Amino acid sequence: MGGNEGVLDRVLGVGFAAQDAARGAKHHRHIDHDDHLEGVRRAGEEPLKRVVVDLGNHGHPVRLPVSVRAMGVDGAGKGPHMDFEHRCVIVTGAAGNLGAAVARTLAAAGADLVLVDREAASLETLAAGLVARQAPLIVAGADVRQGAACAALAQKAIERFGRLDALANTVGGFAMAAIADNAAANWDMLMDLNARSALNLTAAVAPHMQARKYGRVCHVAAAPGLKAPAALGVYAASKAALLRLTEAFAEEHRRDGITANCVLPTTIDTPQNRAADPKADTALWVKPEAIARVIAFLVSDAAGAVTGAGVPVNGQG
Numbered sequence: 001m002g003g004n005e006g007v008l009d010r011v012l013g014v015g016f017a018a019q020d021a022a023r024g025a026k027h028h029r030h031i032d033h034d035d036h037l038e039g040v041r042r043a044g045e046e047p048l049k050r051v052v053v054d055l056g057n058h059g060h061p062v063r064l065p066v067s068v069r070a071m072g073v074d075g076a077g078k079g080p081h082m083d084f085e086h087r088c089v090i091v092t093g094a095a096g097n098l099g100a101a102v103a104r105t106l107a108a109a110g111a112d113l114v115l116v117d118r119e120a121a122s123l124e125t126l127a128a129g130l131v132a133r134q135a136p137l138i139v140a141g142a143d144v145r146q147g148a149a150c151a152a153l154a155q156k157a158i159e160r161f162g163r164l165d166a167l168a169n170t171v172g173g174f175a176m177a178a179i180a181d182n183a184a185a186n187w188d189m190l191m192d193l194n195a196r197s198a199l200n201l202t203a204a205v206a207p208h209m210q211a212r213k214y215g216r217v218c219h220v221a222a223a224p225g226l227k228a229p230a231a232l233g234v235y236a237a238s239k240a241a242l243l244r245l246t247e248a249f250a251e252e253h254r255r256d257g258i259t260a261n262c263v264l265p266t267t268i269d270t271p272q273n274r275a276a277d278p279k280a281d282t283a284l285w286v287k288p289e290a291i292a293r294v295i296a297f298l299v300s301d302a303a304g305a306v307t308g309a310g311v312p313v314n315g316q317g
Helices: 097-108 120-128 147-161 183-212 233-252 271-276 288-298
Strands: 051-054 088-092 112-117 137-140 166-169 215-220 258-265 310-313
Touching: 088 097, 088 147, 088 183, 097 112, 097 288, 112 120, 112 147, 120 137, 137 147, 147 183, 166 183, 183 215, 183 233, 183 258, 215 233, 215 288, 233 258, 258 288, 288 310
Parallel strands: 051 137, 088 112, 088 166, 112 137, 166 215, 215 258, 258 310
Antiparallel strands: none
């Protein structure tokens, strides 16, 4: 099944509660406020100065996690061709469990980061703990359901770092309802968070990547996007839309040096998901850090031959 999301909380960084915790529920709308994990700065280093940009337009978003030893990536996010020095990566939903893990992994590999979420305070906390080559750009309040906000976000990245190499998008939403039990009430929300946001973000970064004949895009999908279980029809449709959009974009830019892929994580091992389902067998839940390493691989030079894929992330990492 792939119940790895919590419902919707903000427009950039909503955590995912385990679907298993809601089995049998006709309607599941769990609001999940993720704890923002603190990174570790090298001893003696001064906190980095952050550049904060507020784009207004607060909305409702989501996020997710990553990992990849099989692909030659170590715990610091480095491996063959995994050096991100002088690469600019936008991380949306950066204050969430998964988004924060992605940010830490990429920072450790030398990436210049644009951290995006609803609230500046959460992003400031994350940025203060990053071991980064240089200070990240913080963009607070961007409503990625709006194309103009996404275009402004991409432009801010260009103005700050002079380039835009990759997008790691962890925004999304989750809700359960059987088709006959007013599942239609969730349609607009889930399509906005899981498909429209990804469409807008991808469209916004595409011209900058195409101009340089290089780019990496990675979104977070889910297994129900391939086959829908009961009570997840609308959610599955939104994730299927995300997969199809990613496949289409990959084909459209196959000759432009741009790749686009999705990860499909199983239940993510977060404090919120454990609290939502305290009796669950968490042995095979995937750690955010494990998912993050997979995402890091997919937005690296090493993954240049991988495009249009939906990559399952369902092991222990």
